[in-house]
Amino acid sequence: MIKKHFEFSYWYRVTHWIRAFAILALTLTGFYIAVPFFSPVPNPDPTNFMYALMRFWHIVFGFLLIAVVVGKVYVFLFDPLSKIERDSVKDAYSLQVWIKQLRYYLLIDKHPHTKGIYNPLQFMAYFGVYVSLFIICLTGLILHMHVYHEGIGGFVYGFLRPIEVWVGGLGMVRDIHHITMWFFIVFLPVHIYLAVFNSVHGQTGAMDTIISGYKWDKDHDKEEH
Numbered sequence: 001m002i003k004k005h006f007e008f009s010y011w012y013r014v015t016h017w018i019r020a021f022a023i024l025a026l027t028l029t030g031f032y033i034a035v036p037f038f039s040p041v042p043n044p045d046p047t048n049f050m051y052a053l054m055r056f057w058h059i060v061f062g063f064l065l066i067a068v069v070v071g072k073v074y075v076f077l078f079d080p081l082s083k084i085e086r087d088s089v090k091d092a093y094s095l096q097v098w099i100k101q102l103r104y105y106l107l108i109d110k111h112p113h114t115k116g117i118y119n120p121l122q123f124m125a126y127f128g129v130y131v132s133l134f135i136i137c138l139t140g141l142i143l144h145m146h147v148y149h150e151g152i153g154g155f156v157y158g159f160l161r162p163i164e165v166w167v168g169g170l171g172m173v174r175d176i177h178h179i180t181m182w183f184f185i186v187f188l189p190v191h192i193y194l195a196v197f198n199s200v201h202g203q204t205g206a207m208d209t210i211i212s213g214y215k216w217d218k219d220h221d222k223e224e225h
């Protein structure tokens with residue numbers, strides 16, 4: 001019997017899509033900041049501030065990303081509807097679930113029963129995403145405070161300057177910021193492939209869940225998404 005059940009809360013889905021679009025915008029504007037890949041149509045008036053415009057949008061999406069990351073961490077830790085996410089920590093410590101999950105990906109076994117909504121591989125990948133988000137937001141703030149000395153830039157300067165010195169200075173901060181971007185560039189296609197893989201093999205509406213919040217289960221067998 002197919003049963004519909006509620007899986008992802010409203011804030012889970014909203015933060016997911018804001019994060020996705022912000023990372024996309026930050027990658028495009030970030031690449032432009034690193035290597036301006038097109039130049040504006042020249043005109044005699046001093047109005048061609050394409051680079052400044054890209055940096056402006058980069059910082060707007062940068063602070064949006066910081067806000068949505070802080071929001072999602074809060075929802076993960078304190079929202080009762082996120083208990084099913086927190087329960088995934090237990091599965092990440094189970095070797096048995098790891099082995100069964102890898103056999104499932106090799107198409108030689110059924111999906112393991114999991115206590116939480118994420119299987120161990122998925123949980124570790126998302127944990128990696130949040131470590132990378134923390135690194136790129138921190139380095140982004142350090143880059144920001146050296147351009148904008150008032151407001152938030154001025155406020156974080158005292159806290160973040162020691163970290164800048166500790167990692168080897170501003171040049172190293174920029175490199176770490178740039179290199180961390182590649183984690184997202186590699187993660188995204190893998191994430192989309194696995195979402196489609198589970199939608200096709202799991203047949204529980206995994207792709208729809210991140211929009212509607214609902215999932216369809218044959219026997220409440222916890223399928224990943």
Ligand code: HEM
Binds near residue numbers: 023055
């Ligand atoms: C997924 C998120 C992000 C990606 C992919 C990203 C990517 C990049 C890249 C590729 C650069 C150019 C680095 C270079 O010159 O080689 C850059 C510069 C910069 N980023 Fe980000 N970034 C992200 C998030 C942030 C955040 C959260 C902030 C914080 C406000 C931020 C602030 C900055 C600043 C201030 C610069 C330097 C701009 C300048 O040259 O003056 N970034 N970013």
